[in-house]
Amino acid sequence: MTSATNERQKAAREAQARRDRVTDKIVIGSLMSHKDGRRWVWNRLTEAQIFNQSEDLDHAQLCMKVGLRNAGLRLLRDVTTFTPNEYILMTNEAMAVEASLTKKDANYVGSPDLDPDS
Numbered sequence: 001m002t003s004a005t006n007e008r009q010k011a012a013r014e015a016q017a018r019r020d021r022v023t024d025k026i027v028i029g030s031l032m033s034h035k036d037g038r039r040w041v042w043n044r045l046t047e048a049q050i051f052n053q054s055e056d057l058d059h060a061q062l063c064m065k066v067g068l069r070n071a072g073l074r075l076l077r078d079v080t081t082f083t084p085n086e087y088i089l090m091t092n093e094a095m096a097v098e099a100s101l102t103k104k105d106a107n108y109v110g111s112p113d114l115d116p117d118s
Contacts, residue, residue, distance in 0.1 A: 048072020
């Protein structure tokens with residue numbers, strides 16, 4: 001192949017990558033602009049186990065979980081890059097849901113300093 005052909009192919013790939021990033025930004029923005037979308041994103045991040053380290057000793061399972069976690073980290077990078085304010089909102093919403101579920105648990109023991117109902 002000639003150098004000019006290689007340069008055209010490289011330019012075409014770079015242009016496609018830029019278009020893909022714009023599409024990613026639009027999709028992430030759309031998801032994060034709605035409560036259900038933010039819940040969906042949070043669930044994907046949680047499923048990818050980005051908030052905890054895997055402790056599996058089995059090499060095959062560890063490799064699978066690392067790959068899944070890397071996909072989750074790419075999603076997290078896009079969410080925090082494109083919609084940082086909505087990311088904060090999403091985490092607050094998720095923590096509120098978690099707190100309400102924990103409080104409804106019969107074994108829940110609240111701290112008097114933090115729990116206005118105790």
